[in-house]
Amino acid sequence: MLALLAGAASAQSTGRLVGTVTEAGTARPLADVNVALVGSDRGAVTDADGRFDLDVPVGTVTLRASSVGYSDADETLTVRAGETTRVVLVLVSTDADLGEVVVEGRLTNLVGVANAASSGLVGQAQIAVRPLLRVGEVLETVPGAIVTQHSGSGKANQFFLRGFNLDHGTDFAASVDGVPMNLPTHAHGQGYLDLNFLIPELVETVAFEKGPQNAAAGDFATAGRAEIRLVRRLDAGLAEAEAGSDDFVAALVADSWRLGRGDLLVALRGQYTDGPWVQPENGTLASGVLKYSTGSTRNGLEVTAMGYHNDWTATDQIARRAVPGLVTRFGTLDATNGGTTGRYTLAGTWRRSTDAGQRTRATAYAAAYHLNLFSNFTYFLDDPDQGDQFEQADRRAYAGADVAHSWRMGGIGRASETTVGADLRHDQIFGVGLFRTSARERVGTVRDDEVAQTRGGAYVSNETRWTEWLRTTLGLRGDVYAFDVTSDREVNSGGETAFIASPKVGLALGPWAETEVYLNAGLGFHSNDARGTVIAVDPATGEAVDPVDPLVRTRGAEVGARTAAVDGLQSTVALWALELESELVFVGDAGGTEPSDASRHVGVEWTNFYRATDWLQLALDVALTRSRYTAGESDGDRIENSIGRVVTGGVYAGRPDGWIASLQVRHLGPRPLTADGAFQAEASTLVNARVGTTLGPVAVALDVLNLLDSDAADVSYLYTSRLPGEPAAGVEDVHFHPVLPRSARLSAALRF
Incomplete structure (x- = not known):
């Protein structure tokens, strides 16, 4: 009985930290990184996806991530009893690297990384808190983008961006897990973009760009x-x-x-x-x-x-x-x-x-x-009899x-x-x-x-x-x-x-x-x-x-x-x-x-x-x-x-x-x-x-x-x-x- 009570008391005095360690400038998850609780012998090592999971005492704690070839990263946060706290630690390479950060969505600091003012990132955290009328509104997380509808909910949405009436996707390109979604020579409109299949809860990030300035951007990417x-x-x-x-x-x-x-x-x-x-x-x-x-x-x-x-x-x-x-x-x-x-x-x-x-x-x-x-x-303009x-x-x-x-x-x-x-x-x-x-x-x-x-x-x-x-x-x-x-x-x-x-x-x-x-x-x-x-x-x-x-x-x-x-x-x-x-x-x-x-x-x-x-x-x-x-x-x-x-x-x-x-x-x-x-x-x-x-x-x-x-x-x-x-x-x-x-x-x- 005493052991059970001691275990219950211990559970109430600890919290859980779940996190990821990534590389600044590339957002690559880093494996085999040491994550330690400063001033304690508690710690963990990240897995192949850069993830770690450890129990820590309640209160204000400081985590330190360290790995050969990277500067240490510290994060101070508050841990509550019986609760899970999530954290992202970003390590900066001592050998400068270039690339794209995909970590915290719009909270990510892209200064020194992004190549244009109008490029950016949206994360699941921003999508999860938004009330969505239709799933296509995931793209309304892109600043300045508007998603509407002029027909039934099964038809591709109507998109607007940068003064363009994009109809159902013309001049705006989108892909999902590498698959381009715009359809050329389409029965209803050039570049038809139907995103009604999306499951918002599964969207990890939306990386966006505006304008045709990226060499990787091809057809339909003008807006x-x-x-x-x-x-x-x-x-x-x-x-x-x-x-x-x-x-x-x-x-x-x-x-x-x-x-x-x-x-x-x-x-x-x-x-x-x-x-x-x-x-x-x-x-x-x-x-x-x-x-x-x-x-x-x-x-x-x-x-x-x-x-x-x-x-x-x-x-x-x-x-x-x-x-x-x-x-x-x-x-x-x-x-x-x-x-x-x-x-x-x-x-x-x-x-x-x-x-x-x-x-x-x-x-x-x-x-x-x-x-x-x-x-x-x-209605009855062309055919007064049959419509x-x-x-x-x-x-x-x-x-x-x-x-x-x-x-x-x-x-x-x-x-x-x-x-x-x-x-x-x-x-x-x-x-x-x-x-x-x-x-x-x-x-x-x-x-x-x-x-x-x-x-x-x-x-x-x-x-x-x-x-x-x-x-x-x-x-x-x-x-x-x-x-x-x-x-x-x-x-x-x-x-x-x-x-x-x-x-x-x-x-x-x-x-x-x-x-x-x-x-x-x-x-x-x-x-x-x-x-x-x-x-x-x-x-x-x-x-x-x-x-x-x-x-x-x-x-x-x-x-x-x-x-x-x-x-x-x-x-x-x-x-x-x-x-x-x-x-x-x-x-x-x-x-x-x-x-x-x-x-x-x-x-x-x-x-x-x-x-x-x-x-x-x-x-x-x-x-x-x-x-x-x-x-x-x-x-x-x-x-x-x-x-x-x-x-x-x-x-x-x-x-x-x-x-x-x-x-x-x-x-x-x-x-x-x-x-x-x-x-x-x-x-x-x-x-x-x-x-x-x-x-x-x-x-x-x-x-x-x-x-x-x-x-x-x-x-x-x-x-x-x-x-x-x-x-x-x-x-x-x-x-x-x-x-x-x-x-x-x-x-x-x-x-x-």
Whole structure:
């Protein structure tokens, strides 16, 4: 009995420290590092993934990590009885190294490491405290990025960044565990980016860049790009259930096990929702992840399989004149819109590093994808009897690989690293078509094509630290494309090839007083739909048309600064400009993207993330943009749906093992709907909130979305449509998709 009492007393007087040791400048986990409690004989040695776990007495303690070739790192923290405290220790090599830090998300100090003011990192800690309406809002953690929707929840989100109406991904590139997610020559829009399959709880980091200044960035990266990385394993199993307004229910089960010499991660997520719509959405989503990892992120192998299926009924944007006489704000003018989609991917990434500073990464992937999307934006304008519904269908398989090798170079500056890389991708599109439909039944074919599209790219970049205050980055990228289109109209069949070279340059000055200044410039590009590169006759009208350029040149420049001079604050400011020889814009009445005139976007971004205390964090991001066509058209130079003002911010209070509360604000300024600016979409402000608590292995949270019950529009377009009884020529009107009304979601998660 005395022994039991002594054991219980000991448990109450100790706490648990779980942490990771990484290398500054590369974020590589460091194995065999000694982690000791200063003034005690307690300690541990990190495993292959740089992790350690030890029990320590309660109170204020200091940990010290030490390893040959690195400066010691100390961390002082407070340990509470019976609680687990997590810590990241970063060791600085005594032999300067260059690279990218991926440790604590927006709390990471990137001064001296980042190559541009607008690049950054988001970690799971920032994602976990945000109330999310839709999983695609993971990308709203990128400062200045906006994620909305103008149709059902199974369709790819609508993205906005740097004054671009990116439609469903055009000019913004994203990858998940090395698999590129943008789809070229897509049935609905060039660069279509569907992230509805994401499981936010598995996202470890989102590394982002804006502008085309990085030689590793290829197609669709003009406005920006994001590399989403999933966790390799979980510290504990997770079972989560969520339920809320409008018949929303979701469930997640995830766990990882030690299997052989590696870790196996398994996760399954399901979701159902009807939404606030008069016509229930009946949205059914299922996604899963299976990932096996061996070794470490520095020397190891990862194999990831992802599967996703979604089926839904959509309430698309509706004409303003139809509300409230014909339908309500949440009504529909075609109850059979919607769709079904799925994507199944398999990817493997191998990494190897040497003590001499050489690093090699190789990734290979394959994917199968399908989409059947039914929309009706003009109602009865083209077909007064059966209506204007149309189907966009896409069936494809795509596969590719990319490899990069980096090495240090002696005799150049104080430290120099060169990277060479190459990538290859082939899309075999078995069918990409546009069909006239009525209640999802095909009644005519506009066009039906098969496309083979191959892209290859190669690049070289060098980063050199010449002095303690001067770093340069030089890069050159080349891309070659081959298109082969087999159309149902022979005249629209053919092949096309194209090549484009894109030089990049960057300069970093500092740091002085934890502040660094950057100058960056580079050329980039986006590809056009393969069908448009060989087209001769408009399949809808039969009129002769000119083909578009396969590759469109883009240019970007940026000057900015980053500071960590104030303790706990990470702040950046960037002045930037982007020029495109042809803007890709979404056409509301056609339901897809089309090449438009040359354009210029200029703006300023100010981002801030502040850790006020160990339980309070604050964020404020402001983006102001001026976007204009530069071709001098007589009807105006405004770019439709270019947002000139984005302000986002949040207050995040609490600790992961106790009470939490967060408030997230998103403001969008007014935006033009016509080139002359005569019609404007109104500004909107949305507020989301979360409160929750953790009691042992159970965490409970309540999200209130659209807390102020705003009746704003997610998106708005101006075009001509026809309602029953209206003139045959139709009526020009604003068509909008409303934000969802105030709703609540309650979740409970069990760690096991």
